[in-house]
Amino acid sequence: MLRLLASFCLLWSMSAQAVIETYQFDSPELRDRYHVFVKELRCPKCQNQNLEDSNAGVASDLRREVHRLLHEGYSDDEIYDYMVARYGEFVLYRPKASGITLYLWLAPAVLLVLAIGTVTIIVKRSSQQRDEVLADAASRERLQRVLDSVEEESDKS
Amino acid sequence: MRRLKLFLPLVVFAVLAGFFIKGLELDPRALPSALLEKPLPAFKLPDLDSPGETLDNEAVLGSPALVNVWATWCPSCAVEHSFLNYLREKEGVTIIGVNYKDNVDKARVWLDEKGNPYRFNVVDLDGRFGIDLGITGAPETYLVDANGVVQMRYQGPLDRNVWEQKFKPRYLELLMGGQ
Numbered sequence: 001m002l003r004l005l006a007s008f009c010l011l012w013s014m015s016a017q018a019v020i021e022t023y024q025f026d027s028p029e030l031r032d033r034y035h036v037f038v039k040e041l042r043c044p045k046c047q048n049q050n051l052e053d054s055n056a057g058v059a060s061d062l063r064r065e066v067h068r069l070l071h072e073g074y075s076d077d078e079i080y081d082y083m084v085a086r087y088g089e090f091v092l093y094r095p096k097a098s099g100i101t102l103y104l105w106l107a108p109a110v111l112l113v114l115a116i117g118t119v120t121i122i123v124k125r126s127s128q129q130r131d132e133v134l135a136d137a138a139s140r141e142r143l144q145r146v147l148d149s150v151e152e153e154s155d156k157s
Numbered sequence: 158m159r160r161l162k163l164f165l166p167l168v169v170f171a172v173l174a175g176f177f178i179k180g181l182e183l184d185p186r187a188l189p190s191a192l193l194e195k196p197l198p199a200f201k202l203p204d205l206d207s208p209g210e211t212l213d214n215e216a217v218l219g220s221p222a223l224v225n226v227w228a229t230w231c232p233s234c235a236v237e238h239s240f241l242n243y244l245r246e247k248e249g250v251t252i253i254g255v256n257y258k259d260n261v262d263k264a265r266v267w268l269d270e271k272g273n274p275y276r277f278n279v280v281d282l283d284g285r286f287g288i289d290l291g292i293t294g295a296p297e298t299y300l301v302d303a304n305g306v307v308q309m310r311y312q313g314p315l316d317r318n319v320w321e322q323k324f325k326p327r328y329l330e331l332l333m334g335g336q
Contacts, residue, residue, distance in 0.1 A: 044188060045293040057258070058293050061284045086291040088191040 190310035198289035205278035237314035245274035254278035
């Protein structure tokens with residue numbers, strides 16, 4: 001039993017060793033920037049993963065490119081531009097607010113305004129309807145009083 | 158007016174259904190190429206056929222051509238290969254190969270065995286040119302005009318349907334325009 005358990009543990013350690021690749025960085029600052037990039041850049045092949053998570057060939061190539069560009073002294077914007085020039089706005093998990101991606105940025109705000117507007121209208125309408133019902137009740141009461149008095153009249157005679 | 162409101166769910170349904178039906182036809186993997194209407198990225202890469210020599214963008218100019226990214230490790234490339242041969246032989250299309258992250262010796266054997274539809278092949282050993290092209294894998298095919306400007310991109314194996322429907326009309330247009 002213990003032996004079986006031990007061999008299972010070995011199996012786990014094997015899978016843990018299967019790291020994609022390791023890079024050397026000239027400074028901790030470069031390493032931090034690298035990790036931001038591989039999180040914020042989207043893999044063009046397996047589209048719901050970022051570069052860091054993806055095993056696709058092109059993702060590993062792009063990680064290598066990010067590493068190379070960082071060490072060649074590219075600024076953050078230059079690296080983003082480099083990626084967008086090749087793969088389009090699609091590679092950015094945080095697309096710039098310009099052109100067609102403006103829709104992406106504005107849509108939540110527009111939808112929120114629409115939703116608030118709709119709710120306001122609905123609330124207003126229902127309170128109006130309640131007023132109408134109340135008004136109705138008042139006139140019904142009056143009607144009842146008239147009817148009652150008519151009845152009284154006929155009872156007397 | 159009240160009555161019309163009752164049809165609102167139907168309208169919402171129709172709009173949604175319209176989007177979903179459209180969605181069935183769309184391939185979420187097919188990305189628009191960032192290169193469209195732009196010149197083919199600059200390259201200076203080894204020639205597969207004559208080792209030691211390099212080729213650059215000059216070699217692509219002069220006539221509209223297909224630029225086909227392929228590798229021997231890519232199964233779909235084997236699928237499309239016979240169609241590329243057909244295009245070269247029967248329709249006289251100029252095809253330029255980019256041997257992508259491949260073993261050069263294997264690539265030469267592949268072309269000997271399966272036939273060579275390419276006017277020439279450049280070797281992109283580390284995939285840098287592939288990244289410049291914005292490819293996500295192999296095979297991918299670009300239609301480039303006589304001035305080296307990218308007109309179209311297709312991801313996946315080229316076949317008769319794709320050629321006839323997507324590439325051929327534009328290719329013929331470019332061919333006419335160039336003369």
